[in-house]
Amino acid sequence: MRSTISIAALVAAATGALINMRDEIPSPAPPSAYAFTPPEVTGKPQPIFPAGPPGGLNDSVVPSDIPDAPKNLTGDNKVTAASCSGPVTSSPSSYWMAQMDHTGDARGYAPFLNDYYTFPVWRNVLDYGAENDGSGDQAAAIQSALNNDGRNGNRYSSGVVTAEPAHVFIPGGTYTLNTQLDLRIGTIIMGDPQNPPILKAAAGFSGGTLINGYDSATGHPETSFLTALRNVIIDTTAIDGATSIVALQWGVAQGCVLGNVKINMPSNSARHIGINLSHGSTIAVTDVHITGGAIGIQNSNQQVNFKNIYFKNCRTAYGATGGYTSLLQNVTFDTCGLGVDLTVGEADKLAGNLVLLDSTSTNSGTTVHFTESSTSGNRNNQITIQNLKHDNSNPIAVNSAGQTKLAATNFVDTWVWGNAVPGSFQSGTSHTTTRSSSLVDSGGNFFTADAPTYAGYALDQFVNVKSVSGYQVNGDGATDDSASLNAILAQAAANCKIAYFPYGVYVVKSTLFVPAGSRLVGEAWAVISGAGSTFKNVDSPQPVVKVGNLGDVGVVHISDMRLSVAEPLPGAIILQVNIAGASPGDVGIWNTPITIGGTAETTIRNVCTDQDTSSCMAAFLAVHLTSSSSAYLQNVWIWTADHNLDGGSGYTVISTGRGLLCEATKATWLVGTGSEHNWLYNYNFNSASNVFAGLLQTESPYMQGDGATYLEPAPWVAKSTYGDPDFSWCGVGDGRCRTSVSVNINGGNNMYLYNSASWAFFNGPWSGDYSNSCSGNCQVNMNRVSRTPGKLYWYGTGTKSADVLFLDGKSNPAESNNPGGWGGNMVAYGQFS
């Protein structure tokens, strides 16, 4: 068992820590040149309805709000029988999103800023004076685009996050930077995907970091939520290779997106680092191409699913200075000196476990260099290598004494070093993992798909949901938009148009139906927020967003949206997916967080402070992948809030019945997902088959365990129709047993799970004191397997503060026998394989 963790370390580690928020705020660096002329953004977008009250939705001030029955669409949007098979691609001269209306009535609008209508959600850095011709120093101009709060103030440390959303667009060209650029939370920073901009360090660059993704105003990296950086090229090639520089500092948290990014460093560099993920709790880093540098990625983040990372000419591609569980999925080491370095962590900060999956080493040195820590103290640096292609005579795994532990071979099926079940610690044991054909591409790799940018589509392929003739859509955080949006989505799908949601809070008091043929994309994580009596009956739960009907087959893509509840809704299933793709990736959801509390648009941030969580049963179920569905989810974070991002009460005590329920059997891919603080479980695979999961990150609710006001399943009732765990295996009064199951496997077949990160920090009650961690272990069981699944492979599990890693009725492996990482470490769990 792990020795006592210092309070400071725990606080820094706990997602949600909001301690000493003000202590860490450096004085904001005023932009030297604030001489921008942003586009004129005045007047509230029409139609005019009262803005949502600052405290969130208040039924008594919501206008009686179902709008008139929608009129039939006119002109271009008129319904015709669908003869189209999808939106039409072309070679548009400029990017559709830049061409959208960002100043008129149909623009994005942030309704929770006290009637402040001129806040610009959309920002094009050229409007802020940035030059894209490689000249001068553009740091101040780009910084002002990130900081501008539209009223001569600064979004940095303004005290709100989701109330001031921004979408910063960087057109193509070269932007020279002489000083560090600091990104801001609540912001999507997006280069033009048709012509990605280059953010280039000047030869005379001053500082150790070019782009800093961590917003220090949020306190800790673990609470630096909701920052996206996409479609950019970061370049340090003008700086001497002997000078220390980090191209991108990415110590950030859940809800962040790093995707479709290139990093170019000098290839003879001794001291450039591509990405420094030091601290933080982010869950997905996807589609990154890194050239040159001393180290491509340096990581000590709690847990990450790295996906599609191409390292070219890096001295060391990936170096771990920590990280409790890390998945390197579909990674290529191309002409790199060393693939993975697991020898550089400090003694107590070694990597817990690492899985190298579906990867390729070509023309490179040793693939994995690692310090063996199996025999002394914590068992860290546990490794699984699976489906590796390798093309030279250099060894694959070498320990720090220089001894080869896995010699060169051109293919590795599965090789394990670390705690394993059945059996015990394995020191380089080979296995075979037989994959389900429904989950893999033609090369045998688990299928993955990029988030769409729609770069190949011209503006006429899009429908702005706020500018459809005959339909009133408000996005004002108060008015029910469901009738109009339902009509618009139906017509958009029938006409093969992509539905664009400018930022807004779109309240829906009836289910929003997303039919086959739909593509939804948001600006700055536009919000769909359930509200009202439809979603309050715990005995008849209803979907807020329903994707397809049972048995449907077709295409649905959703990206850059956020789904929420405007008030406690004990009968809400926030997202229900019924539809199956005909081909992998046809149904996909990317970069779309689901938040329950904690944000500007919900009354939950003020009303949920009672330890009696029966007064705040905020949603029945966050995500339901039903039995007929087949979907790909990437970077989807389900967050039942433990604190507020936009002010309100100092802490929040919420009970969301269930996290993610998967009952799908055809094929399901979960890449870089997280599910936190949900009551009965965070993930439940109930008779599910053909599932790939790369990272399942969870935290148990902070108010459970010893001292809890309610013991599981109360205040909820376990329902067998939903496959709920009923905790019948626990003593009646055993609070440490009656705690949320991190990942519950109930029967099923062909499940391939990688890198579970299951953390418990606190016992009840919850009052926002992040220094008051539970004493000893917080809970008895972390994960659970029941009803003997047909085939279950589970690689790279980390647990924190639980007695038992897997309650399976067979081996019930304990943290005390399987130490490492943050408490428990299990690199290969094959009890049912």
Ligand SMILES: *[C@@H]1O[C@H](CO)[C@@H](O)[C@H](O)[C@H]1NC(C)=O
């Ligand atoms: C809702 O608004 C009414 C009228 O402004 C006010 O009296 C009431 O206190 C508000 N309720 C909440 C929960 O904020």
Ligand SMILES: *[C@@H]1O[C@H](CO)[C@@H](O)[C@H](O)[C@H]1NC(C)=O
């Ligand atoms: C809408 O179109 C349908 C079918 O063409 C028609 O029956 C209906 O009357 C129209 N409604 C309105 C409000 O024009």
Ligand SMILES: *[C@@H]1O[C@H](CO)[C@@H](O)[C@H](O)[C@H]1NC(C)=O
């Ligand atoms: C990586 O980030 C951490 C802060 O999170 C910092 O202490 C460290 O110096 C960084 N590494 C480099 C090389 O800048």
Ligand SMILES: *[C@@H]1O[C@H](CO)[C@@H](O)[C@H](O)[C@H]1NC(C)=O
């Ligand atoms: C793996 O990544 C490469 C880019 O490095 C990409 O071309 C390929 O499609 C990816 N394969 C899968 C299965 O995602």
